[in-house]
Amino acid sequence: MARRSIKSYVKREGRLTKSQSSALDNYWVKYGVNYSPTALNLESIFGRRAPIILDIGVGAGESTINHALIHPENNYLAIEVHRPGLGRLLNKIESLSLNNIKIINHDVIDILEKQIPNRSLNxxxxxxxxxxxxxxxxxxxxxxxDIFMLMKDKLNLHGRLHIATDCLNYAEHINELLNCNLEIINLAGKDNFSPRPVWRTETRYEHRGIKLSNKVYDFCCGLS
Ligand SMILES: C[S@@+](CC[C@H](N)C(=O)[O-])C[C@H]1O[C@@H](n2cnc3c(N)ncnc32)[C@H](O)[C@@H]1O
Structure with a gap:
């Protein structure tokens, strides 16, 4: 597939705080996976075979941390392009001694195209x-x-795709994509949103939106 030239993010790195920078220096080697355009052996990077959850655009990883704490039986691959958030996430992983989170600091499109084996994600x-x-x-x-096409190959046959947004126009766009896509289906039924999953952590980003009275739209999808 042709690499997308328009990015879904703008690098607005700014300065790392001392704590973020020292987390990246000290803990990346423990929890980070460097990007390279070759397929990953997921079992070997986590040192065990376990269900894999790909968490895309984790920010500072509040949701990833909570999920990984509650589900030690799962492995979490957290993807984020923005390094300050990853510095915060690394500090948290280290302080909680979590051994079921690994991080990749790169564009998820390349990661899906090159690093994630087909049918490997729960x-x-x-x-x-x-x-x-x-x-x-x-x-x-x-x-x-494009990302729908990639994700449908990466999920395993009983895999689930969970999306949440507080932008109505984006939610409508996602709904349209689901209506046109025969291989990923909306498990709530055509044109319906899913109830908020009880396990989804309210992050600072979501909290800010709720304070502005934004409504949140959830999707839960599976393969047809
Ligand atoms: C609005 S924030 C949401 C963060 C978090 N998921 C939450 O709920 O609080 C979206 C994040 O996605 C990241 N992002 C955007 N495009 C990305 C891409 N192509 N690959 C990896 N991360 C990306 C951004 O850097 C940003 O941190």
Missing amino acids: QIFIFFPDPWPKKKHHKRRLINS
């Missing part, structure tokens, strides 16, 4: 992808037909 989470609300920026949205 779940994919995309919680609050950047909404890019202006019409001229919609082309930057992470969720489009």
Whole structure:
């Protein structure tokens, strides 16, 4: 598949705090997986065979941390392009001694295309992808037909894709993609949103939206 030239993010790194920078220096070697355009052996990077959850665009990883704590039986692959968030996540993983989270600091499109073996994922989470609300920026949205095509090959046959957004226009766009896609289906039924999963952590990002009275739209999808 052709590599997308329009990115779903803007590198706005700014300065890392001392704590973020020292986390990256000290803990990356323990929990980080360097990007390279070759398929990963997921069993060997986690040192065990266990269900794999791909958490895309984790920010500072609040949701990943909570899920990984509650489900030590799962392995979590957290993807994020923004390093300050990863510094915070690394500090948290280390302080909680979690051994079921690994992190990749790279564009998820390349990771899906090159690193994730087909049928290897039990779940994919995309919680609050950047909404890019202006019409001229919609082309930057992470969720489009290309990523759907990639994800459908990566989920295992009983795999689940969970998405949440607080942008109605984005939710409508995702709904349309699901209506056109015969291979990933909306488990709530055509044109329906799913109830909020009880296990989904309210992150700072979601909390800010709720304070602004934003409604949140959840999708739970599976393979047809
Ligand atoms: C709005 S934040 C949401 C963070 C978190 N999921 C939450 O619910 O709080 C979206 C995140 O996705 C990341 N992101 C956007 N495009 C990405 C891409 N192509 N690959 C990896 N991360 C990406 C951004 O850097 C940002 O941190």
